[in-house]
Amino acid sequence: MATVELLFSALPEHVRTARLVAAAVARRAGVDEAVLDEVRLAVGEACSRAVGLHVSQEISSPVRVVLTEDEKKFSIEVADDAPHAISVAVATPGSAGTAPAADDAGGDGEDDMGLAVISGLVDDVEVSAGADGGLIRMSWPTTPASATP
Amino acid sequence: MDLSLSTETVGDRTVVRVGGEIDVYTAPKLREQLVELVNDGNYHLVVDMEGVDFLDSTGLGVLVGGLKRVRAHEGSLRLVCNQERILKIFRITGLTKVFPIHTSVEDAVQATD
Numbered sequence: 064m065a066t067v068e069l070l071f072s073a074l075p076e077h078v079r080t081a082r083l084v085a086a087a088v089a090r091r092a093g094v095d096e097a098v099l100d101e102v103r104l105a106v107g108e109a110c111s112r113a114v115g116l117h118v119s120q121e122i123s124s125p126v127r128v129v130l131t132e133d134e135k136k137f138s139i140e141v142a143d144d145a146p147h148a149i150s151v152a153v154a155t156p157g158s159a160g161t162a163p164a165a166d167d168a169g170g171d172g173e174d175d176m177g178l179a180v181i182s183g184l185v186d187d188v189e190v191s192a193g194a195d196g197g198l199i200r201m202s203w204p205t206t207p208a209s210a211t212p
Numbered sequence: 213m214d215l216s217l218s219t220e221t222v223g224d225r226t227v228v229r230v231g232g233e234i235d236v237y238t239a240p241k242l243r244e245q246l247v248e249l250v251n252d253g254n255y256h257l258v259v260d261m262e263g264v265d266f267l268d269s270t271g272l273g274v275l276v277g278g279l280k281r282v283r284a285h286e287g288s289l290r291l292v293c294n295q296e297r298i299l300k301i302f303r304i305t306g307l308t309k310v311f312p313i314h315t316s317v318e319d320a321v322q323a324t325d
Contacts, residue, residue, distance in 0.1 A: 075235075075236040075237035076237045078235060078236050078237060079233065079235060079237065082235075082266075100297045103266070104266075104268060104301070107235060107236075107266075107268050108268055108269055111235065111236040111268060111269070111270055114236060115236070176269040176272060176273060176305060177268070177269040177270075179269070179304070179305055180268070180269045180272075180301060180304060180305060183304030183305065184304065
């Protein structure tokens with residue numbers, strides 16, 4: 064099991080770095096080239112959401128991204144330290160059928176849309192949240208034979 | 213890559229050409245541009261996304277916000293996009309039903325409701 068862990072200050076400019084790192088590690092893990100765009104987008108959405116939660120709740124701790132290469136899958140965990148009032152679970156692939164409300168001033172609408180994009184993109188995704196923070200887990204299948212040596 | 217923006221007037225339409233990445237960091241720049249155009253009385257916008265390499269939900273939110281603003285003035289916001297990876301984001305969020313999406317700027321400029 065090879066793991067890359069990334070901690071970054073909750074600033075929007077660092078989200079691109081997280082996308083680039085995640086895509087690089089995913090490519091090396093053997094995730095199909097055609098899926099790398101989805102990995103990039105999904106991790107960007109998860110990190111943007113975490114940054115938004117930290118900024119809005121004035122949380123100084125960093126956002127944590129853990130990239131794990133397994134035998135058959137590549138997993139990404141994005142964790143925030145924002146306390147959530149309720150727990151949610153999203154495990155229905157491709158279920159984002161309707162467009163959630165969006166607001167150009169930011170806020171809950173964009174947060175919901177980020178989750179809608181993730182659940183629409185990723186077949187294996189789990190969103191959990193509690194008093195200690197939230198966690199988005201996503202994974203994609205790998206083809207080890209095509210992994211970069 | 214940062215965001216690049218340029219505008220051009222074609223008839224009664226204002227074409228906004230966007231290049232680079234639209235994400236949580238760069239989207240405010242696009243929002244400012246759209247707000248400024250509407251405040252200056254440009255209510256029929258065409259956003260050319262052919263030069264966009266990356267778009268996330270923050271960018272979608274800005275485009276929806278732009279649509280709300282122009283509709284308040286009975287205007288329109290049309291998109292130009294042929295890139296499958298960008299179109300996919302509009303499809304999975306259901307926004308293909310909200311935005312008219314054209315294959316060329318010429319097509320978008322000539323389109324009527």
